[in-house]
Amino acid sequence: MHSEGTAVRVPAAEGLVVALDIGGTKIAGALVDSTGRVLVRALRPTPAAEDGETVMRAVAEVLRELAADPRWARASAVGIGSAGPVDASTGTVSPVNVPGWRGFPLVARVREISGGLPITLSGDGVAIAAAEHWQGAARGYDNALCMVVSTGVGGGFVLGGVLHPGPTGNAGHIGHISVDLDGPLCPCGARGCVERLASGPNITRRALEEGWKPEDGSEPTAVAVAASARAGDPIARASFERAAQALAAGIAACATLVEIEVVVIGGGVAGAGEVLFGPLREQLRRYATLSFASGVVVVPAQLGTDAGLVGAAAAAFSAAAASGGPTGGRGAVLSG
Known part of the structure; x- marks a missing residue:
């Protein structure tokens, strides 16, 4: 269709x-x-x-x-x-x-x-794409991927200056691109999905499995992992770096398929700031290597x-x- x-x-x-x-x-x-x-x-x-x-x-x-x-x-x-x-x-x-x-x-x-x-x-994800293209960080771009990284990972496309939801409203659902063929089983039934590696609960899960604990004994959340990463905790940093790698692989796949110019990332995990965006930009240079994909810009969402x-x-x-x-x-x- x-x-x-x-x-x-x-x-x-x-x-x-x-x-x-x-x-x-x-x-x-x-x-x-x-x-x-x-x-x-x-x-x-x-x-x-x-x-x-x-x-x-x-x-x-x-x-x-x-x-x-x-x-x-x-x-x-x-x-x-x-x-x-x-x-x-x-x-x-x-x-x-x-x-x-x-x-x-x-x-x-x-x-x-x-x-x-x-x-x-x-x-x-499509809703966030509509918002950010209307009055946020994707405004003025004709080709954009707008993402939410939170409890799950979703996305939506603006292509040729218009919102592209697809026939059922799911186009751009980057969270269920498999980026690790032998990776952990995702609730969707596939393995190694971006969401299974990069969502807030999975960032926290990975850190806990590696021995991380919240510094003040509070509830373990992605926000707490981000705070530990900013303070230099190597396990917390590694969990965010793994999430960034998964996101970069998914974004590179999208950029290769449809030649997006900008990626806008919002959601609770994006609130980690450079703890996420720093390694994400670094990893994206490794994955988006073709000339027409390598120039994609990654920016935080503006509408919170x-x-x-x-x-x-x-x-x-x-x-x-x-x-x-x-x-x-x-x-x-x-x-x-």
Whole structure:
């Protein structure tokens, strides 16, 4: 199937959409206006180890908290960026890190709660690509890979100046490129995936297996590993260097396939700063060796923790503009 992509077109007139950013750690929601401004927020932890209905109840709590704000009445659409895989053609999601959701009819369930608002579903990486290309670090670039490195690793493409989500909304899902053919088994069923080596939980897991412990006895997290790495702990540094190597191999593969100019990286792990970006740039020089791939630039995302929400909103506004309404007439699925 040939996909032309979808331009991120946001209407000049005032508008408001509901945005959901659903990941393995948190479920965030917001009311977002057509300038990308977040007006009100709601947040719940993701009960990822629980059954699907328990996870859905957390989503419903976020939506109902937003609906309690009087500005909800102005919302004309819902944008959802979800950990993937997603299937925008059927409105279902099967996040690797949320085992209770397999083929879960998220769009239908959110539509019931939202009172029938049109809904745009995309993978969380695609949402971040939409956000960073609209008003972040990928702005002005025609060819970009935008990534989230957090509980999982996702990504989305801007190609030829337009968002390229693919037919099901998963294009750019770099987290499940295998970069170590004999590597550890990934929950997706493959071995040596980028996510299995470079996500926050796996950075922490590797450090713990090698004997690292948090300096102050606090909970072991990727943030704590990053702090130890900055302080010079060799095990912590090695865990981040291994993650950087995996990310570099995946990025080089993408650059070789589609000639991206810039890679934008956000998510909690990107908050480690040069502990991640320093070895990542070094490793990328080793992997992206062909002339047309070697010039790719790697930069941190600019929109921080709001990127998923702003991107989900951008996708909803884009679908709305394509369907001809003021902020969207009928619903439109962001797809090829």
